[in-house]
Amino acid sequence: MNYWLMKSEPDAFSIDDLASRSGKREPWDGVRNYQARNFMRDDMKKGDQVLFYHSSCAEPGVVGVARVVKEAYPDATAFDPESKYFDPKSDPDKPRWFMVDIQLVRKLKRVITLAELKQNPQLEGMRLLARGNRLSVMPVEKEHFDTVLSML
C-alpha cells in the first residue's frame, strides 16, 4: 500500500465536488507534468490512500482522504480539441498522458492548513513542504500520512 498527496484548486475541483460525484468517484484528468504522470502511471495501485489537498486558495491545506479505485489509463481529454487539456502531441495509439480514478473516503472536519503542516517537526522532509515544490501528484511516507491525519 502506497500513500500519496494530490493537489486540486478548489475553484476548479474541490473536495465537495468529489463528494457530490456519482459514487464519489472522479477520473483525475488534466495532469500534464511528466513526473506526476509517472507516479500515477507506474506506482499508483488500487487501494492506495490519498491526501486530498486544496491549492491556490485562501486556506491551502489537506481537506480529505481518498483512495485509488482505478489504476492508470489514457487521459482522453488530451485527444479532445475542445478540452482545455488538449495536447496535440498525445496520440491515441501512443498516449502521452494518463490518469487514475479516485474515490472519496472522507472529508475532514476541518482543513489541516499548510501553515500547520509547516510547523509540525514530525513532518520534516515531507515532499509537499520542500522548497519550490510544484508537483500536483506526489508520494507521501506512511509516517507523514498518519501524522497529518493525527493533527485533526
Next chain:
DNA sequence: GCCAACGTTGGC
C-alpha cells in the same frame, strides 16, 4: 498582483 521556483521549448 507579485515573485520565486521550476518545467518546457527551441535555437544553435
Next chain:
DNA sequence: GCCAACGTTGGC
C-alpha cells in the same frame, strides 16, 4: 546537449 526565454505553479 546547452541554455536563454518563456510559461506555469502556488504561496503570500
